[in-house]
Amino acid sequence: MREEVLNLLAEICEDDAVKEDLQTELFESGLMDSLGFAEFLVELEDQCGVVISPSEVERKDIDTPEKILALVEARR
Amino acid sequence: MNYYEGIAFFLLLILVLVGAIVIGWLEKPLKWYSLLASLFFAALIFWGNPAGILYLLAFYLWSVALIRIYFTIRVRDGRKEGIYHVFVLLSLIPLVLCKVTPLFHANVFGFIGISYLTFRVVQMIIEIYDGVIKEVSVLEVTAFLAFFPSFSSGPIDRSRRFLADWNRVLPRAEYLELCGKGIWKLLLGAVYKMVIAAGAYKVMGYLDTGTAWYHLVGYAYAYGMYLFFDFAGYSLMAVGSSYILGIETPENFRQPFISKDIREFWDRWHITLSHWFRDFIFTRFVMYSSKKKWFSNRLQRACAGFFVDMGIMGLWHGITPSYILYGLYHGALLAGTETWQKKSKFYKKHKDETWYQVLSWAVTMQMVFFGFFLFSGKLMTIFGLQ
Amino acid sequence: MRRMKAFLAALLLFAVTVLGCHLYIQNQGVNDSASFALAPSEEKGKLRAALTENMPKDGYPVFGSSEFMHGADTIYHPANVFAQTDFHPMLIGAGYYQSLSHAVTLASIEESMQVRKAVLILSPQWFRKTGVVDQAYASRFTETHYAAAMGNEKLSDETKQYISDRTQKLLKVDEKTRVRVLRYDEVRWKQEGGPLAELREEAWSAFLYEKELFETMLLGKSLKRQEKRRAETASEVPLVLEGAEDASAIPEISEPSGNMPAILETSGTSENELPVAEASEFAEGASYVPDWSALYELAEKEGEEQNQNEFFIDDAAYKRLVPHLPKKKGVSSDAVKGYQTGPEFDDLRCFLTVCRELGVEPMIVVVPVNGYYYDYTGFPKEARQAYYAKVKGIAEEYGAKVADFSDQEYTKYFFEDRVHLGKKGWLMVNESLYEFYKEA
Numbered sequence: 001m002r003e004e005v006l007n008l009l010a011e012i013c014e015d016d017a018v019k020e021d022l023q024t025e026l027f028e029s030g031l032m033d034s035l036g037f038a039e040f041l042v043e044l045e046d047q048c049g050v051v052i053s054p055s056e057v058e059r060k061d062i063d064t065p066e067k068i069l070a071l072v073e074a075r076r
Numbered sequence: 077m078n079y080y081e082g083i084a085f086f087l088l089l090i091l092v093l094v095g096a097i098v099i100g101w102l103e104k105p106l107k108w109y110s111l112l113a114s115l116f117f118a119a120l121i122f123w124g125n126p127a128g129i130l131y132l133l134a135f136y137l138w139s140v141a142l143i144r145i146y147f148t149i150r151v152r153d154g155r156k157e158g159i160y161h162v163f164v165l166l167s168l169i170p171l172v173l174c175k176v177t178p179l180f181h182a183n184v185f186g187f188i189g190i191s192y193l194t195f196r197v198v199q200m201i202i203e204i205y206d207g208v209i210k211e212v213s214v215l216e217v218t219a220f221l222a223f224f225p226s227f228s229s230g231p232i233d234r235s236r237r238f239l240a241d242w243n244r245v246l247p248r249a250e251y252l253e254l255c256g257k258g259i260w261k262l263l264l265g266a267v268y269k270m271v272i273a274a275g276a277y278k279v280m281g282y283l284d285t286g287t288a289w290y291h292l293v294g295y296a297y298a299y300g301m302y303l304f305f306d307f308a309g310y311s312l313m314a315v316g317s318s319y320i321l322g323i324e325t326p327e328n329f330r331q332p333f334i335s336k337d338i339r340e341f342w343d344r345w346h347i348t349l350s351h352w353f354r355d356f357i358f359t360r361f362v363m364y365s366s367k368k369k370w371f372s373n374r375l376q377r378a379c380a381g382f383f384v385d386m387g388i389m390g391l392w393h394g395i396t397p398s399y400i401l402y403g404l405y406h407g408a409l410l411a412g413t414e415t416w417q418k419k420s421k422f423y424k425k426h427k428d429e430t431w432y433q434v435l436s437w438a439v440t441m442q443m444v445f446f447g448f449f450l451f452s453g454k455l456m457t458i459f460g461l462q
Numbered sequence: 463m464r465r466m467k468a469f470l471a472a473l474l475l476f477a478v479t480v481l482g483c484h485l486y487i488q489n490q491g492v493n494d495s496a497s498f499a500l501a502p503s504e505e506k507g508k509l510r511a512a513l514t515e516n517m518p519k520d521g522y523p524v525f526g527s528s529e530f531m532h533g534a535d536t537i538y539h540p541a542n543v544f545a546q547t548d549f550h551p552m553l554i555g556a557g558y559y560q561s562l563s564h565a566v567t568l569a570s571i572e573e574s575m576q577v578r579k580a581v582l583i584l585s586p587q588w589f590r591k592t593g594v595v596d597q598a599y600a601s602r603f604t605e606t607h608y609a610a611a612m613g614n615e616k617l618s619d620e621t622k623q624y625i626s627d628r629t630q631k632l633l634k635v636d637e638k639t640r641v642r643v644l645r646y647d648e649v650r651w652k653q654e655g656g657p658l659a660e661l662r663e664e665a666w667s668a669f670l671y672e673k674e675l676f677e678t679m680l681l682g683k684s685l686k687r688q689e690k691r692r693a694e695t696a697s698e699v700p701l702v703l704e705g706a707e708d709a710s711a712i713p714e715i716s717e718p719s720g721n722m723p724a725i726l727e728t729s730g731t732s733e734n735e736l737p738v739a740e741a742s743e744f745a746e747g748a749s750y751v752p753d754w755s756a757l758y759e760l761a762e763k764e765g766e767e768q769n770q771n772e773f774f775i776d777d778a779a780y781k782r783l784v785p786h787l788p789k790k791k792g793v794s795s796d797a798v799k800g801y802q803t804g805p806e807f808d809d810l811r812c813f814l815t816v817c818r819e820l821g822v823e824p825m826i827v828v829v830p831v832n833g834y835y836y837d838y839t840g841f842p843k844e845a846r847q848a849y850y851a852k853v854k855g856i857a858e859e860y861g862a863k864v865a866d867f868s869d870q871e872y873t874k875y876f877f878e879d880r881v882h883l884g885k886k887g888w889l890m891v892n893e894s895l896y897e898f899y900k901e902a
Contacts, residue, residue, distance in 0.1 A: 033339075034354050035378045035414075038362040046367075053206030054363070055199070055234070055355040084662065249463060256465025 001048065005072050008043050009065055012036045022066040027059055037062075050075045077121050078188065079228040080269070080313050088120070093320045100251040106322040107219065107242050113321070114224040121188065128187040135170050135190060139197040140217055142167050143204070147212040150204050160205040167197050175395050188228050191392065195232045195352055196221055202356055209236065216242070225317035229310060231328040231348040241323045251322065258319025261312045269309025276302035292458075296449035303448055304332065307346070332444075336437045337417075338409045341444055349389070358385040375418055379411035386410065398453040405450055409443055484672060490679040492516050494689075499552040500541040501685050502530040507554045507567060510606040511671065512678045514574035521550040522575060524895060525564035526583035528557035529829075532882040534692065537699045538761060543892050545696035548704065548749035549899050551581070558598035560588045561809035562628055565816045567604070569611035569625075572820045581865075581895060582813055583827040586801050586849060587881060593805030599632040600639070606670055608643060609663075612650035616820050622651050624812055628805075642666075700753035700760075754893055761885035765875030769884075773834040779879035787838075795840030801849035807856065814860035825863040825898050827891055828853055833871030835880045846871070865894035 006019045013031040018024050026032040032040070037054070044050050050072055062068050077085050092113045099109050122128045146163040153159070171194040174185040200217070203209045219242055220235050246254065276298050283295040311328035318325035328348050335341035342350040362381045371377040383404070390403015417423055426432040449455060492498040495516035498506070506512060517523075524540070530553050533539045544550060554567060561582065568580055588594070608629065612622060626647050633640035649655035649663045771780040794800065810826075817824040831846055850868035857864045867890055870876050878884030883891060 034358060035362060035374065035381070038359040039366055039374065041359075042363045042366045051207070053203065053208050054359040055203060056206060056208045083666070252463045252466050256463065256469060259469045260465055 001072075001076070002069060004048055005044070005069060006065065008040065008047065009068065012040045012043070018065050022069070023064050025063055026065070026068075027063050044072070048072065079117070079121065079224070080310055088117070089317065092116075093317065096321050097255055100246065100255060100320075100322060101248060103245060103248050103251070105245050110224075110242070110321040110323070111219045111222065114219070114222040114227070117224040118222060118227070125187075131170075131185050131187045131190075135185065135187070135193065136218075136221065138170065139167060139193070139221070140214055143197065143200050143212055143217055144214065146201055147204050147209070150207075155205065155207070160201075163201050164198060167201055168194065170194070171392075175391070179395060192226070192228070192230050192232060193221055195230075196235065199232075199352070199356065200235050202360075203235070223318075223323070225314045225321065225323075226325055229307075229314075231311055231314060231325050232352050233323075233325050233348070237326075238323060244322070246322060254319050254322065254324070258316045260316070261319065262316030265309045265312025265314075265316060267309070268305045268312060273302050273305035273309055276305060292454075295454065296445050296452075299452045299454070300445045300448040303451070304329070333441065334437070335440055335444070336433055337440055338406070338413050338443065341440060342406075342410070345444075353385050353389055357388060358382070361385070375415060378414050382410035382414065383407035393451075396453070396456075398450060398456050401456075402447060402450045405447055409447075483676070487672075487675040487679045490682065491675065492678065492682045492685070496550045497545075497689050498682075498685065499550045500545060501688060502534045502539070502541055502553060502556075503681065503685065503688075504531075504556040505677065505681050506685075507556065507559065507563075507602070508604045508607075509674050509678050509681065510570055510604065510610060511674050512681070513552065513554070513567075513571050517552060517571065517574040517576070518550040519576050520548055521552055521899065522577040522579040522581065523552040523554050523568065523571065524581045524583065525559070525567070526553065526555040526827075527559045527585050527588070529583065529585070529883045530555055531557070532878050533884060533888055535695055536885065536888075537695055538757065538885045538888040538892070540888065540892050540895065542692060542696040542699055543752050543757070543888075544896075545692075545699070546701060547751055547896075549896055551895055551899075555583075556602075558595075558602050560594040560598070561806060561813045562594055562625070562632075563599065563602045563604075565809065565813040566611045566625060566629075567607050568813070568822065569614045569617055569816050569820065570607035571610075572614070572616075572822060575822070577899070578821060579823045579825070579898065580817060581825045581827060581898065582810075583891065584810070584829060584853060585881065586829065586831050586846075589801040589804060589806045589849060589853075591799075591804040593809065594632065596632045596635045599629075600636045603629070603633065603636070603639065605639070605643065605646070606667070606674065609646045609650050609667065612646050614820075617816065618819055619651075621812065621815050621819060622647075624808075626651075628809070628812075700756040701750040702753045704749045704751050752892070752896070754889070757889050758886070761875055761889055765885055769875045773832060773838070773877070773880070774874040775832070775835075775880070776878050776884060783880065790839050792838075792840040794836070795842070797841050798845055800841060800845040802845065802852060807852070810853065810856055811860070814856070814862055817862070818860060823863070824857075824860070825865055825894070826853065826857045827865045827894065828868050829883065829887070829891070830868050830871045830876075832877045832880055835877075836871070863898065865891065865898070867891070 009018050010016050013026070013036065015031055018026070018031065024031065041052055041054060044052065052071065052075065057071065062071060079085065096106060096109060096113075099106055118132070122132060142163055146159075149156075149159060170185045171190060174190050177184040178186075200209060200212075204212070216239050217235075220233075220238050223233075223238070226233060279298045280295060280302055283291050283298055285291075308329040315325045315327060326348050328346055330344045330347060332341055332345035335344055358381050361384050362377055365371060365377055365380065371380060384407075386403045386405075386407035387400070388403070389406075390399045390401070393399040393402070417427075492512055492515075495518055498512065498516045499518045499521060521544075534541055537543070540551060540553060555564065561584075564582060608625075611617065611625065629643060630640060633643060645655065645659060645663065649659050655663070765774070768777055769775060771777065773780065773783075775783075814824055814826075816822075828850060830850070831841070836846065837843075847868075850866075854864055854866060854868075867876075867887075870887070870890065873886055875885045876883070876887040876890075878887075
């Protein structure tokens with residue numbers, strides 16, 4: 001599961017670095033934007049069956065891979 | 077009387093807020109007080125406008141009924157897309173009537189605040205569908221919709237965030253800290269609106285009489301300044317008043333004139349509106365179109381999303397050529413920026429260099445102020461289209 | 463808490479500052495009522511408190527317009543002529559003031575008037591067919607006067623209605639004031655605003671009063687400077703002791719002359735013997751009147767030296783006029799109905815009605831047009847005569863006294879420029895003011 005989410009993230013961000021450094025600032029570094037985030041949510045639902053609403057989480061709660069992993073874990 | 081206009085409103089506002097400070101200082105709940113104050117102001121402002129009162133009541137009953145009924149259905153039947161779309165459309169009917177009927181020289185549902193109230197209702201229905209809203213109380217919905225500081229023109233708060241604040245009772249020290257910030261914002265907003273915006277308005281009036289090209293350019297800039305200080309001033313006063321009532325209404329502006337590209341601009345300008353559109357239109361459009369495979373790649377999807385997002389925003393401002401053009405203009409700018417930043421090697425190579433950033437800022441500002449100029453309707457007047 | 467403390471400290475400082483200003487301006491107003499009354503000033507007509515508090519016991523209001531600003535540095539201007547006499551008219555007006563503003567002002571200040579008389583100096587130019595221009599009326603419109611007029615119980619409902627209707631129409635150019643003014647109708651006149659509206663008006667009036675005190679302070683300072691400049695001119699005005707026949711102490715006394723300058727031309731006094739008195743020489747308690755014949759003689763003499771041009775106006779004014787003259791020739795020749803129609807006539811009736819309802823005896827000063835200049839522009843003589851007849855007729859309708867100078871169109875040196883009173887013009891008007899004052 002963890003692996004799947006990280007692969008998905010790397011694919012969206014077009015950068016494998018997110019798999020190694022779980023503290024990477026996703027939005028500030030420009031790796032992720034509204035568009036990427038939207039696609040991430042779609043893929044997450046498709047591949048892992050986890051539904052997260054776009055308005056449900058604030059940017060500051062999902063701005064690193066680690067936080068995203070924690071959120072997905074909590075949702076399973 | 078109107079919200080944040082005239083001596084009478086401000087005198088009453090001071091009275092109401094002094095009462096709030098006493099309650100907050102005593103560490104008693106502010107929720108009942110703020111609800112009563114909201115109803116008091118609504119009654120005072122709609123007094124003598126029977127049509128307005130009727131529309132407001134009809135809108136309120138309609139919206140509360142939709143939210144309540146949809147919540148019951150959602151709990152019973154789960155995530156059903158069809159019924160969800162029906163309810164979103166139903167919740168939009170009053171706003172659509174309000175915006176469309178003027179085209180036929182009628183005025184249905186035209187009352188202060190309808191544009192902004194609709195955001196709150198639609199947000200609740202969408203989030204009920206998402207399963208994020210887990211309970212609905214009519215009283216809470218009423219408090220959220222009626223909240224007077226942001227009733228007429230935002231900032232657009234979200235129900236879950238608002239109600240968490242509304243239901244809490246802050247310890248004295250924390251309340252006084254919040255209250256102090258609120259007073260500061262309220263006063264700063266008053267200076268923005270009544271001193272700086274009023275000054276810019278005078279300059280506009282002066283430039284409006286000239287016909288030379290530089291009068292027109294000056295007018296565009298003065299109008300932009302007026303628009304910012306007027307609306308940012310109003311927003312600050314609304315946010316400040318909310319703080320004193322214990323509600324941390326989100327900010328609407330964050331130094332928009334330092335933006336280095338259009339995307340950053342929309343992250344700093346009328347923030348609660350653009351974020352609402354981002355969360356409830358753009359993101360959802362992109363997700364939906366990606367599921368349905370409408371476009372072959374991300375960039376196309378994004379560009380279409382920007383056009384839809386900004387186009388609807390233009391329509392929301394009003395169905396006039398100026399506003400529609402304004403929306404499409406910003407859609408095009410965002411799509412263009414997206415394409416440029418994703419495709420251009422030049423951009424990737426130079427984006428972190430100072431000269432590029434300064435140039436990018438300067439170009440962005442020209443585009444922004446030209447946008448304001450479109451928004452002002454002046455261009456349409458010049459070409460005799462409006 | 464830190465921010466709250468800062469805010470409270472700022473609030474306290476603000477309150478102290480406001481209180482300080484309030485206390486300071488209380489006694490910074492005008493300290494010499496007579497000189498305030500006489501001073502020509504754009505602003506003073508708007509300062510209700512200053513007008514009522516300084517209304518002279520030995521004078522009445524004289525309402526006029528831009529002529530007050532002309533010739534203020536000559537010995538012929540009322541501000542100087544009456545400076546050291548027993549008569550101190552309150553000069554109210556400046557450009558853009560016309561009958562309607564003055565009707566409102568009179569209704570506002572009448573309670574302070576001990577001498578129940580008032581004079582209105584009519585400028586023919588007021589009677590263009592548009593009447594008072596909305597922008598002009600709005601620029602001179604004063605809320606405190608309007609509120610006081612609406613609250614004046616001596617004024618009839620019809621008169622208030624007329625004033626209100628006209629004001630509503632003219633204030634279209636100043637929407638905010640227009641709406642605010644509607645509330646005065648409600649609260650002050652019809653008294654149907656309710657306690658909340660009354661409270662609001664009270665608060666607003668208190669604010670306006672403070673503002674007025676502040677403006678009075680500023681005006682007081684500028685008038686002081688102005689008065690210093692004028693003092694010398696005023697001291698050059700020839701005076702005689704009242705009841706001149708017995709005043710053998712002052713040599714070469716002339717009889718007060720009457721209106722016609724022609725009498726003066728044969729008067730025997732020569733320039734060197736003019737009884738020019740210094741203020742310091744005056745005996746305590748004695749009262750002095752302007753030496754009209756000496757003044758007319760001076761006017762004649764100065765005019766012969768300085769006003770030798772085709773219109774017999776001041777040379778400076780003539781020089782300014784010359785470049786524009788060619789395009790003025792004959793421009794008004796089709797004004798057959800000029801100055802004979804338009805709302806100003808009803809506004810004049812309103813002024814006279816206000817006088818009647820307040821128990822104030824009015825005098826209308828009919829100022830002529832400059833005959834030489836109006837002939838040049840071709841403005842028909844018949845139209846001019848019809849205008850004089852019409853305003854005199856209206857005055858008669860209301861039993862108002864008329865100081866009629868319509869036969870002075872061709873009196874040399876009567877005008878300073880094309881339209882404003884000059885040397886002889888001012889003297890004749892002054893003499894009529896003085897006589898009106900002395901009348902029982």
